[in-house]
Amino acid sequence: MRGRRGRAAALPGSSRGRGGSGRFRSSSSSSGTEMAVPRILRAGERVGPCRAARSRARPARPAALQRPPHPEDKLLTEPLRHPDFFNVKELFSLKDLFDARVHLGHKKGCRHQFMEPYIFGCRLDQDIIDLDQTMQHLQLALNFTAHIAYRKGIILFVSRNRQFCHLVETTARECGEYAHTRYWQGGLLTNAHIQFGPGIRLPDLLIFLSSLNNVFEPHVAIRDAAKMNIPTVGVVDTNCNPCLITYPIPGNDDSPTAMELYCKLFKMTIIRAKNKRKQTEVFQDLQRLAPPWGPPAQQGALEGANAQ
Amino acid sequence: MQDRFMESYLYGRPFHFLFYTGKQSYYSLMHNICDIFNRNLIGSRWLTKTELEGMLLEKLSDDDYSRFIRLLEKLMTLPCGDIEENYIKKFSKEIAVQLQKVSIEPLKYDEQGVAFSTGEGVRKTSRATAVVYDNGTGKITVNGIDMLRYFPVLQDREQLLFPFQFLGRVGKHDTVCTVSGGGRSSQAGAIRLATAKALRSFVTEKEVEFMRQAGLLTVDPRVKERKKPGQEGARRKFTWKKR
Numbered sequence: 237m238r239g240r241r242g243r244a245a246a247l248p249g250s251s252r253g254r255g256g257s258g259r260f261r262s263s264s265s266s267s268g269t270e271m272a273v274p275r276i277l278r279a280g281e282r283v284g285p286c287r288a289a290r291s292r293a294r295p296a297r298p299a300a301l302q303r304p305p306h307p308e309d310k311l312l313t314e315p316l317r318h319p320d321f322f323n324v325k326e327l328f329s330l331k332d333l334f335d336a337r338v339h340l341g342h343k344k345g346c347r348h349q350f351m352e353p354y355i356f357g358c359r360l361d362q363d364i365i366d367l368d369q370t371m372q373h374l375q376l377a378l379n380f381t382a383h384i385a386y387r388k389g390i391i392l393f394v395s396r397n398r399q400f401c402h403l404v405e406t407t408a409r410e411c412g413e414y415a416h417t418r419y420w421q422g423g424l425l426t427n428a429h430i431q432f433g434p435g436i437r438l439p440d441l442l443i444f445l446s447s448l449n450n451v452f453e454p455h456v457a458i459r460d461a462a463k464m465n466i467p468t469v470g471v472v473d474t475n476c477n478p479c480l481i482t483y484p485i486p487g488n489d490d491s492p493t494a495m496e497l498y499c500k501l502f503k504m505t506i507i508r509a510k511n512k513r514k515q516t517e518v519f520q521d522l523q524r525l526a527p528p529w530g531p532p533a534q535q536g537a538l539e540g541a542n543a544q
Numbered sequence: 545m546q547d548r549f550m551e552s553y554l555y556g557r558p559f560h561f562l563f564y565t566g567k568q569s570y571y572s573l574m575h576n577i578c579d580i581f582n583r584n585l586i587g588s589r590w591l592t593k594t595e596l597e598g599m600l601l602e603k604l605s606d607d608d609y610s611r612f613i614r615l616l617e618k619l620m621t622l623p624c625g626d627i628e629e630n631y632i633k634k635f636s637k638e639i640a641v642q643l644q645k646v647s648i649e650p651l652k653y654d655e656q657g658v659a660f661s662t663g664e665g666v667r668k669t670s671r672a673t674a675v676v677y678d679n680g681t682g683k684i685t686v687n688g689i690d691m692l693r694y695f696p697v698l699q700d701r702e703q704l705l706f707p708f709q710f711l712g713r714v715g716k717h718d719t720v721c722t723v724s725g726g727g728r729s730s731q732a733g734a735i736r737l738a739t740a741k742a743l744r745s746f747v748t749e750k751e752v753e754f755m756r757q758a759g760l761l762t763v764d765p766r767v768k769e770r771k772k773p774g775q776e777g778a779r780r781k782f783t784w785k786k787r
Binding site: 388390392401402405408409412413414415416418421424431432437439 | 556557558561562563564565566567571575578579582
């Protein structure tokens with residue numbers, strides 16, 4: 237399990253809190269000199285016999301700019317050049333959000349002070365969330381999730397709403413990611429090395445489908461993720477605190493239709509990103525193996541590649 | 545614990561989707577039972593805590609076990625399905641419970657070929673049965689006496705006619721009712737419920753839903769409240785004297 241799996245894809249310059257186990261520490265010490273330079277991530281490096289040999293043979297890198305171009309860099313940097321590489325905008329529309337009742341907030345008395353910028357207005361004492369802002373935030377959040385999934389990051393779905401606990405767990409299982417909709421033990425992220433064991437890999441992204449816990453207080457995981465430098469995506473309702481969440485999505489977190497919409501969107505983005513990753517890898521492998529001359533020999537090489 | 549941790553990693557990612565909860569087997573068990581819950585099933589005799597721990601190879605607290613049992617108890621109140629029997633057999637015996645669905649009775653026909661339907665209604669202490677005939681003139685007979693004579697008060701007659709008026713069938717049906725118990729108002733209410741129930745057979749499902757939403761098909765649960773000791777009535781207190 238070599239290589240660093242960086243998760244701060246869209247946050248250049250931010251560093252991971254602790255090195256983790258010994259094998260991670262060696263690579264983070266070399267990056268200490270690079271702190272002034274934006275890190276080009278080595279995330280998602282595949283493990284295999286040929287790759288392991290190549291990574292062992294590779295010398296230590298002094299600075300990112302002097303490195304010879306590596307095909308895997310293209311795999312990782314290409315998506316970062318586009319603002320919406322995975323085209324997440326087409327997955328939802330304003331009408332979909334409205335039909336799913338995402339704009340409905342809580343009553344005026346429950347309003348949180350920091351949610352005021354996201355609230356469109358108040359009708360008969362009920363807050364209405366501004367769906368234009370929600371669209372923008374949702375697009376950013378889904379784009380970010382897609383990038384994390386593309387780089388083979390671990391995504392953890394968190395929701396302490398008992399009504400949707402089963403739905404969230406099913407969503408996580410179906411996209412091949414992880415879920416935690418149960419009682420949150422205090423040291424899960426901050427004390428992971430003692431609770432789970434050394435060398436554990438923490439989640440690279442936390443998605444909160446409901447940012448409050450059962451006693452209507454902010455979920456402990458928001459604060460813990462901020463402590464551990466893990467980015468968070470969260471659906472914030474009008475009674476929630478959006479402060480520590482990296483990508484808040486102002487919206488309703490209590491209606492079944494709204495929750496089903498969110499789960500569907502996250503599942504589609506993650507699956508889309510993972511498929512894109514597989515496609516790009518296969519395409520690169522084929523390109524690598526195909527010789528530069530004429531079609532007939534290329535076909536032979538392709539057959540050879542397929543046989544492999 | 546170390547072995548558990550090592551075996552759950554696959555290529556740098558944890559193997560089980562509930563790994564980060566800490567108790568992956570227990571919570572995946574709860575998750576699977578929820579799945580069956582959504583598919584409507586049932587269960588019965590439970591494993592003891594030690595048997596369950598042996599099955600899961602994980603330590604459980606008393607809270608966890610009691611929650612698991614409560615979940616199975618909840619399942620017990622639902623009807624069972626044949627598909628999931630094998631799964632639930634691991635934890636409990638099955639018990640079959642029939643689901644009661646309210647079905648509307650079809651129309652019956654008497655010797656002249658006239659369609660009719662029966663309904664029963666209650667209100668406070670009154671019990672009423674009504675038989676509604678098709679092709680009628682809007683005559684209503686209560687205990688063999690014409691409605692106009694039996695209910696001199698307009699309010700009671702309005703209550704009797706309300707179901708027909710709601711459906712727009714005022715002059716089209718004949719009704720023969722029997723009623724006992726209660727006073728004049730509660731008898732009227734009981735007959736109204738009985739006629740509404742009988743009219744369900746003559747009418748489309750959509751109109752039945754409209755009747756239900758109008759409150760014509762709901763039994764009025766209000767009964768006389770009991771008198772309490774130390775008070776003159778159910779709510780009335782004795783006269784308060786300052787000294």
